[in-house]
Amino acid sequence: MAAAAGAAAADEAEKARGRRAALSFAAIAVVLGLPLWWRTTETYRAALPYADIAALGELSFQLAAPVAVVFAPGSLPGDLPRPLPFRETQEEETLLNPRTSITSRYEMVYRSTTAQEEAALDAVTVQEADATLHPLQDASLGSLTVYVIPETSSLLPQGISVYVGKHRSALVRAGEGLAALRARLQQVTQIMSFTTSSITAALSDRVPASQLGPDARRHFKSSLGYEITFSLLNPDPKSHAVHWDIEGAVSHYVQPFLDKLSFMANFSVDSQILYYAVLGVTPRFDKESSSFLLSAHSLPHVINPVEARLGSSAASLYPVLNFLLYVPERSHSPLYIQDKDGALVGTNAFHSPRWGGIMVYNVEGPAPPQASLPLHVDVDMVRVMEVFLAQLRLLFGVSREVLPPEFLLESPGNEGLADWELDRLLWARTVENVATVSTTLTSLAQLLDKIGNIVIKDDVASEVYRAVAAVQSAMAELAAGRLHSAFQASKEAVTSSERAFFDPSLLHLLYFPDDQKFAIYIPLFLPMAVPILLSLAKIFREAKQRKKEPTKTD
Amino acid sequence: MPDIFSLFQDQAEQFFKSGHTNNWAVLVCTSRFWFNYRHVANTLSVYRSVKRLGIPDSHIVLMLADDMACNPRNPKPATVFSHKNMELNVYGDDVEVDYRSYEVTVENFLRVLTGRIPPGTPRSKRLLSDDRSNILIYMTGHGGNGFLKFQDSEEITNVELADAFEQMWQKRRYNELLFIIDTCQGASMYERFYSPNIMALASSQVGEDSLSHQPDLGIGVHLMDRYTFYVLEFLEEIHPASQTNMNDLFQVCPKSLCVSTPGHRTDLFQRDPQNVLITDFFGSVRKVEITAETISLDPNLAAFESKPPKDELAAEPLKYAEQLPVAQIIHQKPKQKDWHPPGGFILGLWALIIMVFFKTYGIKHMKHIF
Numbered sequence: 001m002a003a004a005a006g007a008a009a010a011d012e013a014e015k016a017r018g019r020r021a022a023l024s025f026a027a028i029a030v031v032l033g034l035p036l037w038w039r040t041t042e043t044y045r046a047a048l049p050y051a052d053i054a055a056l057g058e059l060s061f062q063l064a065a066p067v068a069v070v071f072a073p074g075s076l077p078g079d080l081p082r083p084l085p086f087r088e089t090q091e092e093e094t095l096l097n098p099r100t101s102i103t104s105r106y107e108m109v110y111r112s113t114t115a116q117e118e119a120a121l122d123a124v125t126v127q128e129a130d131a132t133l134h135p136l137q138d139a140s141l142g143s144l145t146v147y148v149i150p151e152t153s154s155l156l157p158q159g160i161s162v163y164v165g166k167h168r169s170a171l172v173r174a175g176e177g178l179a180a181l182r183a184r185l186q187q188v189t190q191i192m193s194f195t196t197s198s199i200t201a202a203l204s205d206r207v208p209a210s211q212l213g214p215d216a217r218r219h220f221k222s223s224l225g226y227e228i229t230f231s232l233l234n235p236d237p238k239s240h241a242v243h244w245d246i247e248g249a250v251s252h253y254v255q256p257f258l259d260k261l262s263f264m265a266n267f268s269v270d271s272q273i274l275y276y277a278v279l280g281v282t283p284r285f286d287k288e289s290s291s292f293l294l295s296a297h298s299l300p301h302v303i304n305p306v307e308a309r310l311g312s313s314a315a316s317l318y319p320v321l322n323f324l325l326y327v328p329e330r331s332h333s334p335l336y337i338q339d340k341d342g343a344l345v346g347t348n349a350f351h352s353p354r355w356g357g358i359m360v361y362n363v364e365g366p367a368p369p370q371a372s373l374p375l376h377v378d379v380d381m382v383r384v385m386e387v388f389l390a391q392l393r394l395l396f397g398v399s400r401e402v403l404p405p406e407f408l409l410e411s412p413g414n415e416g417l418a419d420w421e422l423d424r425l426l427w428a429r430t431v432e433n434v435a436t437v438s439t440t441l442t443s444l445a446q447l448l449d450k451i452g453n454i455v456i457k458d459d460v461a462s463e464v465y466r467a468v469a470a471v472q473s474a475m476a477e478l479a480a481g482r483l484h485s486a487f488q489a490s491k492e493a494v495t496s497s498e499r500a501f502f503d504p505s506l507l508h509l510l511y512f513p514d515d516q517k518f519a520i521y522i523p524l525f526l527p528m529a530v531p532i533l534l535s536l537a538k539i540f541r542e543a544k545q546r547k548k549e550p551t552k553t554d
Numbered sequence: 555m556p557d558i559f560s561l562f563q564d565q566a567e568q569f570f571k572s573g574h575t576n577n578w579a580v581l582v583c584t585s586r587f588w589f590n591y592r593h594v595a596n597t598l599s600v601y602r603s604v605k606r607l608g609i610p611d612s613h614i615v616l617m618l619a620d621d622m623a624c625n626p627r628n629p630k631p632a633t634v635f636s637h638k639n640m641e642l643n644v645y646g647d648d649v650e651v652d653y654r655s656y657e658v659t660v661e662n663f664l665r666v667l668t669g670r671i672p673p674g675t676p677r678s679k680r681l682l683s684d685d686r687s688n689i690l691i692y693m694t695g696h697g698g699n700g701f702l703k704f705q706d707s708e709e710i711t712n713v714e715l716a717d718a719f720e721q722m723w724q725k726r727r728y729n730e731l732l733f734i735i736d737t738c739q740g741a742s743m744y745e746r747f748y749s750p751n752i753m754a755l756a757s758s759q760v761g762e763d764s765l766s767h768q769p770d771l772g773i774g775v776h777l778m779d780r781y782t783f784y785v786l787e788f789l790e791e792i793h794p795a796s797q798t799n800m801n802d803l804f805q806v807c808p809k810s811l812c813v814s815t816p817g818h819r820t821d822l823f824q825r826d827p828q829n830v831l832i833t834d835f836f837g838s839v840r841k842v843e844i845t846a847e848t849i850s851l852d853p854n855l856a857a858f859e860s861k862p863p864k865d866e867l868a869a870e871p872l873k874y875a876e877q878l879p880v881a882q883i884i885h886q887k888p889k890q891k892d893w894h895p896p897g898g899f900i901l902g903l904w905a906l907i908i909m910v911f912f913k914t915y916g917i918k919h920m921k922h923i924f
Contacts, residue, residue, distance in 0.1 A: 205685070205726060218843070221684060253851055299842045301794055304608040312612060317677055339844050349845040354575045354686065357845060386848040393849070411850050443724035451717050501725065504672045507664055513711060 019542075022535035029532060043453050046461035052468045053445045056438045057099060059206070061431060064105040064481035065193045067144045068137075069185065071112050072121050074150035075174040077181055085111035090186070094196050100206050100435075102199050106189055107481065113147070121147065126155050127410065130165035137169055142423050142483030144192055145169040146185060161406040162188055167419045191403070192420040194427040202432040205439050218353040219397030222429050222436070224495065225266035225318040228254075229356075230388070231310060232379075233277040236329035240363060241374040244325070246271040249381035253389060257416030261396075264429065264487070268316065279326065280305035283335055292328070292335045294360075299337070299350055302358065321395060322356035323388050327363065327377065334362040349387045357391035359384060389416050398425060426487050430478060433490035437471045440497040453512070460503050467496035574688040574729045577838040578681060579604045579614045582663060584695030584704045586620035586655075591775040592766050594622045595636045596694045596736060596782040598644040603789040604690065607837035615666055615681055617653035619695075619705055629773060636778050636786070638770040652679050660710045667718045669727060685726035690734070690835045694782065697737030699760055700745075716746040723749035730823070732835040736781050738763040741817040753800070753823045753830070757781030757807075758814035765813050780812045794837050800827035 071084065090106045113121065120132035137145045149155055151174050156163055161173040162184065170188050175181050220226070230250070234242050250269055258267045279302045283292035294302075312320040328335040337345045337360060351357035361384065363377050398421050403409065412418040441464065448454055470493035477486035581604070583597035601616055623634050623645045634645040653662060665671050666681050683689055695702055701709040722728055733754040735743050740756030747754065757764040757779070766776035767783045778786075784807040792798055804818050804827070820827050833839050896904075 296844065300840045301608075303840045303842075304610065304794075304838055307610045307612075317680070317682070337844070345844050345846075347845050347848055350842050351845050352575075352840045352842045354684075355840065359845075382851055382853045386851050387845060389849045389851070390847050391845055394845075413849075414851055416849065440725065447721060447724060450720070502668075502670050504665070504670045507661065507668065507670045513713070 018535075019539050022532065022539060026532050026536055029528070043455050045448070045456045046458045048445070048448075048456065048461055048464055049468050050445055052472075053441045053464075056468070056471060057442045059099065059435065059438055060101045060103065061199070061434070061475070062103045062105065062479035063194060063199070063427065063431075064107060064479055065142055065144060065189065066138070066481050067106050067108045067146065067185075067189055069108055069110045070117060070145060070147045071110070071174075072118065072147060072149045072153075073113065075148045075153075076112075077174060077176075077178045079178045080110075081178075085109065096200060096203065097206065100203060102196060104194065104196070104199075105479075106193075108185070117147070121149060121155065123155070126157075126163050126171060126408075127165075129155060129171070130163075130167065130169060130410070133165075133169055134167045137167065139168070140482075140484065141426060141487075142193070142481060143168060144189055144420070146188055147171050148174050148181065150174055157408070159406060160408045163408045164188065164192060164410060164420070165418075166410050166412055166415070168192070168423070187404075191407075193423060198424065198428055199431050202428040203435050205435055219395055220319050220321070220354055222432050222494070223265060223319050224491075225268070225316070227312075227316050227318050227320045228258075228267060228269045228392075229310065229312065229320060229322050230269070230271040231322065231324045232271075232273045233306070233324055233326045234273065234275050235278045235327075236331075237275050237374065239330035239373050239375060240327055240377050242273075242327050242377045242379060244379040244384075245381055249385050253381075253385040253414065253416065254392070256414060257389065257392065260415065260417050260422055261425075264426070266318075268318075272311070274309055277306055277309055283328075283332055289336075292332045294335065294337050296338055296340045300352075303352060303355065319354075320356075321392070323391065324356070324358045325379070325384055326358060326360050327379075328360060330373075335360050336362075347387045347390075349391065351391045351394065354395070356395070357388065359387050393417070393421075396425065397428065423483065426483055430474065430483070430487045430490045433487075433494045434471055434474055434478075437467055437490070437493045437497045440501050441467060441471075444497075444501050454506050457503075457505050460500050460505065463496045463500035463503075467493045467500060470496060573686065574834065575686040575841060576683075577609050577613060577688050577690070577835065578683045579609055579690040579692070580617075580666065580681060581614065582617045582658070582691075582693045582695075584619050584658065584693065584702060586705055588620075588622070588625055588627045589775055590620070590695075591622050591634075591773070592778050593694045594618055594620065595634050595644060595778050597692065598634055598649065599636045599778070599782060599786050600692050600734075601649070602644050602646065603786065603792075604836055607789075607792065607833060608794050609836075609838040611648075611650045612678065613838070614650070615652050615679070616650065617658045617663065617666075618651050619655065619658040621655060627774075635770065635773065636783075638768045638777060650678070656705070658705065660704050660708050660714070663704075663710065664714065664718050668721045669725065681727070683727050686729050687727070688730045688732070688835050689728045690732050692734045692736075693743075694736040694779065697735070697739055697743065699739050700742045702735070702737055702743060712743045712746045715743060716748060719747060719752060720749045723751075730825075730834070734785075736764060736779050740764065744819050747819070747822060750822055751824060752819075753827070754819040755803070756817045757812070759817050762814040781807050781814070781816060784811060789832075789836065792832050792836065794833060794839060796831075796833065798832045800830040800832065803832060 076084075086109075088108045088110065090108065091103060092105075093101060093103045095101045114136075116136055117133060120129055120136065123129040123132060133145075133147070137143075145168060147169065149171055153173065156171060156173055161175075163171040165171070170192065172181070172184055172188060175184060230246055232242060232244055232246070234240060250271070254269065258269070261267070279294075281294065281298045281302050283294050285291075286293050306324065307322075310322055310324075312322060337348050337350060339345050347359070348362070349357060349359035361379060363375065393416070398417065410418070412421065444464070448456070470489045474486050474489035474493060477483075477489055579601075581597050581601050583593045585593045597616070597618060601614065604614065605611070622628060623632050632645065633643045636642050636644045653666075666679070669681065671680055681689075693702060695704070697703060700712045703709050719731065722731075728751070730751045731753070733744060733747075733752060735755070736757040737743075739758060739760050739762065741759045744752075744754035744756060745760075758781075765780050767778045767780045769776045785803070788803065788806045804816075807816050809815050823830075
């Protein structure tokens, strides 16, 4: 009996030890094992500023442009609210959609002319006046100076009341009072800096396509660099030996334009000559003018056969702009392009959005029959560059608003780009860059939310932080009116955000469907879990039994 | 003056109806081995049509998982035929394969789509599309319910594909996308798409097999799959200016010819398929505008340059870099090999020896070692 009791007690102790062992196994498995497994199999995500990125989703642009309005003697309107000099701010807010709004602010400073400016305004022609006034102005990017001259002044030609120069200044004829002057000033400042439509065009990602005009789809998107290729196509080398001084033409006419844009992007220019390159379309012979005609609806089919030979795929990773000069064969000369209505196109050229332009160059005059072939042809580079520069400007997005007839806009001439046109481009590009960064970062955050197994390494996270900081600084600089630093900050933000989004490491882990995950883990965990669960069940059952027993013995 | 501007606007509006300015194509064949000849022929036939309709090689990413033209088992080397009796050689003279053989993997395919390509990859291997690109994606190979097999060793699932398209959409890497797949149970691959502006076609529904078309007794394998064969017949009628729309492409290969039921999905696409031209995806019709204005330049001013001309470097005669630095190789000293700790095998061997030693002689001999 005592031995049995002793055995029973030892048994009981053994069982208790067993229970404690099972419980401790279960405890260690749950407390240590589960968290360890979770931490070692989760995807590594460095910390990202999700709150800042979400804040970037709502963009309210504040564009500030400093404008100086200078009154020449005899042009002061009688109803000025305060004596000169004084400051005024004109603000206008446009709500594009619930997440995007644009506030344009013109900080106007009204003052009278200095002695030097008065002397400059006494010049004979308005171009001279503009040139002399240029060093006296505020030359920072984004600023404007408007000179108001008396209504009777002969500086501006008859019938013209506004003259916009090559730099950042305009001359306005004083009207009948302050209200008319203000309206004029608003028109001028909008032309020379930004309008709601030009900024909306830059925000093509965030704005439905119906609100945009064709301009938005024509020009190249903002990029860090561009590759410009000039090609001479000579399909008939037996008849024409064509020479073009492309190096000289580029350095004289194109390089000044690119130098002005140099801090916007990197440019590289190359040229080539292609022989036996034909257009894909046969031109039609027109008896009346005894010339060959290319109709407008056959133009789209011209580009594809030539594109394969242009070698643009071997060029850099930057977008390529192709400018082709085609010298027609002797049997198809002269060749003219017809527009939709059948009229001959004056420039004999056409361009394709986001691709480049083609110009047809006809060899001068019919050659005498006894001339020895091949004819020596020297291409008139000035005529050619006039067209190519115009196409280059269009492809970069330098477009002009429709103007009322009393406005006179100075042609930029050999520089290719007026300073205020550069400003317009920069306003649009900065806004575009900021919008791009916002889209990139918010979509990165959304992707990380949706797809669970994208890894974020530390360097990617630091790029994201840099992008967020740069974009916030760009918005602040825009609101302060400093266009140059705003653009630099926006460019930096775009570079960082693109580098972060397109980092090759973000594709590291591929998708594992749920049934594959089970198939991997079950052979590891099930053999370990079954004894623990069964022993826990046994303990539980025994505990329930013991609770019932005392009631029974009662 | 204003008249010309409004005319210009009219012209521009008409030319921009479909909203894209360039076209890209990504053509993928995922099977290797000689008996999967038909998949390579499928892809090359689509490549040929797409090139004929105007998309240049620089805008086509062609991925072929195996080389059939120069395969040792090919009785007609340097050819890939798509019709029996060797009617049509789709390999041609100017095929440009961007990803070949073992480079065709799920990872590379997803990298091409999402743009997350390691730096240093050549331009021909990248999909440099932008928000105004229409992309055609054609995939063929062996597939199943929800997956497509790559190279007989890995798979891409429909969820991964849908996620890749979503990543493309987030970064605006396409304007519209046409996805065509010719595999067994192809419709399962487009079930999970959720990004806008995608139209999808498949050669068979879930539970059905896509069948091959005709064997050639001379070559010994099946040359094409049925669905792609009839799509190709349809595309041969298209020329760059044709106005055929997508509804006609949906009718291609009815059940009587194809045995499987081709399917399509247009709910994510914004435009009505009736208004979508075939050439919007298969061809590359450029939009053009007449250049109306010029910038007036003054040739006389060109003489005054704001920048001084760059100094000409003394022109050295150009020569090739040394291809084989013989002198360096001859006088090379033997390289110092870095010391590595002993690897697993050596350690295991020593552990075994020591264990045997102690088993035989007992642990008290440990002091003789240490």
